[in-house]
Every structure is written in structure tokens, then in C-alpha cells.
Amino acid sequence: MSTRHHTTIEDSLPLLLAGDVMLGRGIDQILRSPSDPVLYEDYLKDARDYVRLAERANGTVPRTVNPDYVWGASRDALTDRSRVRLLNLETAITTNDSPWPSKGIHYRMHPANIDCLKAIAPDCLVLANNHVLDWGRAGLIETLRTLEAAGIPFVGAGQDQREAERPAILPAAKGKRLLVFAAGHGDSGIPTDWAADESSPGVHYLPALDEAAIEQLARLVHSHRQPGDTVVFSIHWGSNWGYQVPEAHRRFARSLIDQVGVDLVHGHSSHHPRTFEVHHGRLILYGCGDLINDYEGIGDTAPYRSDLALLYRPVLRGGQLTHLELDPFAIRRLQLQACEPPERSWLVGVLDRQAQRFGGRVIDNGSHLTCRWQT
Template sequence: MDGEFVTLFLAGDVMLGRGIDQILPHPGDPALVEAYVTDARTYVELAEAASGPVPRRADFSWPWGEALGLLDAAAPDLRILNLETSVTRSDDAWPGKEVHYRMHPANLPCLAAARPDLCVLANNHVLDYGRRGLTETLGSLAGAGLRTAGAGRDLHEARRPAVLPLPGGRRVLVFSLGMASSGIPHTWAATAERSGVDFLFEASDAAAAEVAARVRRAKRPGDLTVVSVHWGSNWGHTVPRDQIRFAHALVDGGVDLVHGHSSHHPRAFEVYRGHPVLYGCGDLIDDYEGIGGHEQYRDDLRLLYLVALEPGTGRLDHARLVPLQAHRMRLRHASREDCGWLYEVLARTSREFGTLIALDREGDLAVRPVRPPERPPVTVRER
């Protein structure tokens, strides 16, 4: 924080389980209960068939690749990501779920390598290995000194916002919640007597009003507020109307930034009343490389979101989106051609929301709010 603005690094889904877990120094049990793949090492083999050899017992920093240097150079004030995996040795695979993600707790240095200030957990994989797995996940993350939000041992804990300090006594409050539309089972909802996630059945006006009221109760003068929400389908660029209404209602209710995730590829970036709304940040790290079926969305292309907010108002000053590519289960710079492809898609989809995106000489995507022209000062006589 340099006094002019607060820069947040925001990431979409970070999935360090399954195939990623298998290439790290302490791989867990590779057995899976999926219908078509029963061994997590198969996902490593698919990536190798697509891109080339992947090291086993790789350094903890391997999956992050070139992203770590880029983040260090950008020096954001805070780093916030959606951790979309359980961290457990539990074998209590949730019945009826098609896909289960877990990483071995001994591989947590891989997550710590990115130095996250917060891992949001209200998503559709944090309870993949049951409530026993969630308890171990929460304990493992806390033991590693990693803050969390969105899941807890009861509803009070799951709803409690993360309070991230900034220099000068300022704070960023982050609320994490998940919706049924992302595939979260309703039975994962935390209650007064049961562990789980902060869960919403739908993106309704009433739900938005309730969340906004919680934000206002917790917010102090000078705070910045973020609502991080796991919602919507995995594929497609269309943003449902109810999600737009929900996001707008949050901003109208006092939220400074809406951090959306769940889609496997980036979705539109909107600047609403001066505040950023990220409808889908896409995946950042996963083991999907080599899996076919949705090639038109180029889910191998990933983005680092660096969003700068005015500290007094919470309005967007500017944002820089850095394109990367997953290659050999590691992030690397995207090619100039791929940067251009991603720019064309996001510029088109974001333009529908009145947001202009530019492509700079380095291949990064730049967002600046379209501000109304300054009005001439009005004299007392004219009033």
C-alpha cells in the first residue's frame, strides 16, 4: 500500500489435490472413487501425453512456476485465492459426488509458496472427504499459519469474515460464501450444530440483502470489503441475470469488490458504480491438462488478477490481468498469440457490461474505469 491505492491479488480456483498432489514431495493415497479414473496418477499421465514430462517429487514451487516471480514483482498488498481442495488423509469420500479432491497435509508448503494472506473455502470440494476431512483441512491450514474464511466448525465460524490488516490501521474484510449453482450439496451448509460452508441456495435479492447487511455490521470507517463467491457453471461466457443482480445488490449495499469463481475459464470483468465485479476468475492451478472436451474455452490459459482500489472509496483505480498458461502441470508466461486470444474474448464479454479492456505491450490486460467527465464547479448563486 503506497497511499494511492490498495492492490489485491485475486485468484480463481487453486486445486492442489489429485494429480498435483501426486507430483509433490509427499503424495497421498492415489486411489479415487471416480467413475472413469481410479488412480490420481492418471491425470499426471494425461498431462505428460499432452505437453511432455512432469517431474515426480517436484519442488513445492513447481505448480506455481513463473507466477511466483510475477507476484513478487507486482508486490500486491494482499493475496487472496480460492482453495478448491480438501487438505486431509481422510478416506471418507462424500457419497454421490463424481469428483473428489484432496492433497496430503505434508504438501501444504506448495500452497505456502504463494504466500497467500487468505484462502477462501466456501466451494464445492472442501468437504469432498467428509466432515472429518473438513476438520483436518481447517486444522492443517491453521497449523501452517494460513488464514481461511467461508468454512468452519459451525455456522458462526463459517460466516466469520477474514480480517486482513493493512498499514496505518486499515483493514480488508473478506466474506466467503458458496452457492448451489456451483455444485455445492445443500447438506454442506454449516448450521449452529454442524460444520460446513457458508451456503446460499440461490442468488436472490433477499440473499444479497442479508449478505450486504452482514458486511455493513462488520465494516468500520476506512475498511475495504470483499465478497468472494463460488457460483455458477464450469463452462460458458454467459453470466446469468440473477448473478448480475446479486453482484449489483452487494455493491449497492456497501461491498467494494465481488470476487467470483467456479468457472474453469475467465468470465467478464465489470466495473459497476466504480467497483470491480469479477464474475469468474477461472482456474489458476489444477490437473486438467490433457483432458479434452471443452477446448473452445482454452482452459489452459490462466490469469493473475491484480486489482488496485482507492483506499478511501474502495473504487477501482486500475486492474492488471496477467495471462499464463498451464504446461507440464506448471504455470508459464502465455505466448503473445494466446494473450491476444484471451484479450479478444474478455474484451468482447466485458464490453457487454460497459467495461473496456486494453492489451498492453507486455501482453497483459488492463482495465480502467470509465469515469464521467468532470463537471464545472457550481457557484452558490447558481444553486
């Protein structure tokens, strides 16, 4: 079944995409209104210890920072309103003190620190991930209400199944619309009982990456899509580490394009960038990596360099990818900073080797990283 509408859009649609935005734990502790630092994990028991690890690695980290501190060198790009900006928020925004039981890691940011997100005012935040209910359904409801009060659109979670599944509808050029749908799969660590249902809040949860899911998503997209719309499907899936793309992910992403009519697949969950693919002119990002995290100084993430982050700059025309550039950053002192030349060279090498497996290339043009692909 196909729900694609053939459009005659003449104007480009520039986007800015990123993976996981992790504003809890150490990040929350350096903002102006930190949460109670107690942690319920095996590794550390105090969120302030993540700040100390970062300081051990790269020097003093300031406290009670300005709301835009963490964005650092990425701030200009993240506030560029000529692009539609879509990020995955992997943090609950809540004062709830009851963590989800039997879950090893819990991320939260104090609602009084919402100015950190308001400083960049993203066009849409994805919430279908494995941390948004870390502090229970009460924590999710407070997250939703805090984002609504701040005027920040979100997608992928809601007070019930209908709200969790509905798309964010964003304006595009010439009166056209961008529809953003979001869902999460269990292989990213989302518990099955986080799924929203008719009477309970939760996330838009995919129990399997199979034909039944494709048929259900095709009906969902078709029920909202109008002629001329561009559709982004944002999906939280896969492991945190490693460069291999599971064949099941590749089949599902291609089916989203071929059968559901999706124009861009925005994948995330990996803590470092995975490769991209262009299928029938449509972009698939298999794993965007973390944009900001508090892993600095942990050490065991070093082989994958989760301290190096990307912003993705695709340009679409009629749903087709016409350009793709990447902005690289390094996380130092819990802030996004410019990549040093050796870091940039290492990242380009890794990205280019991955891209070649799917017919692409990544080249450093001195300003951005430019992606090329077979047509």
C-alpha cells in the same frame, strides 16, 4: 438498506486475486507426499492418470517436485507482499479416505504437501466452494487445522456457522482494514447439506440469490465493518463452462455493492475467465477461472482453454477501482508458465469481446493486460 461508510482513504490498496486453485488429484501426485491415488469418478480411477495425460499433451512431468514447482512463472507475483493476495482453494487437505457419497469428483491434497501453499503464503484462502468437503466433515476439519498450523488465513468455511460466516480481517495501508467475506451458492455444485450450522462444520452457504440473502449479508457485514474498512465479497457460483453471465448473478452482484456496501465482488467457479464489470466504481469479477488445475490433456475443455489462467491485479482507493491489470499464464506440465504469443492473443481477444458487453475493454500493453471501463 445500505451499510456503506464514506471513507477518506488516501492510500491505494493493491490486491492480487485468482480463481480456483486445484491442488488435488494429478497435482498432489507430483508433490513430495502424494495421497493414495485411488479415485471414485467415472472418468479415471487413478490420480496418476491425470499426470500421464498431461505428459501426453506437453512432455515429461517431474515427480517429487519442489513445493513451489506448480507456481512456476507466477511465483514472483504470488509472493509479492505489496499486494493483498486472495485465492480460492478448491481442494481438501486431508488424509481421510472416505469420500463424500454420491459426489462424482473428489479433490484432496496430502497435508504433508502444505509447503506447496506455504511457498506463496497467501494472505487469505477462500474455502466456500464445492470441493472443500469432498472427503467429508472430517476432511474439512483436517483442512482447517492444517491451514491454521501453517499460519494461512481462510474464510468461508468453519467448525460451525459462526466461523464459516465470519470475515478474514487483513491489514491495509495507514492502519485501515480489508474485510473478506466468502460464501457459495448451490448453482456451483455445492450440496445443500454442506452448509455449516450451529453445531456442524461446513461452508457459508447461500440457498438463494435473492433479497433475503442480501438483507442477511447486509446485517453480517454491518456487524463487522468499521469506518474506513474496505470490503471484498468472494462468491463461488455458476457453471463451470460458458461465457454467459446469468442475469441473477448480475443483479445479486450489483445489490452487494448498492445495498450491502461491498467494494469488490470476487466471483469464481468457472474453469475459464468470465467477464468483469465496474458498477458505481466498484469491481465485479464474475468468474476468475482456474489458476491451476490438472485438466491438461483431457481435451474436451479445449473450446474454453482452461489451460490459460489469469492473475487479477486491481488497485482500490476508498473502495473505488482505479486500476485493473491481468497477468496471463498457461498450464503446461502441471505448472504455470508464460503464455506463448498465440495463446496470449487468443486470450486477449476472448476477454475483450466479453468485456465490451459490459462497457469494458481488455488491451495487451506488452507487459500486463490492461482493463478499461466506462466511468
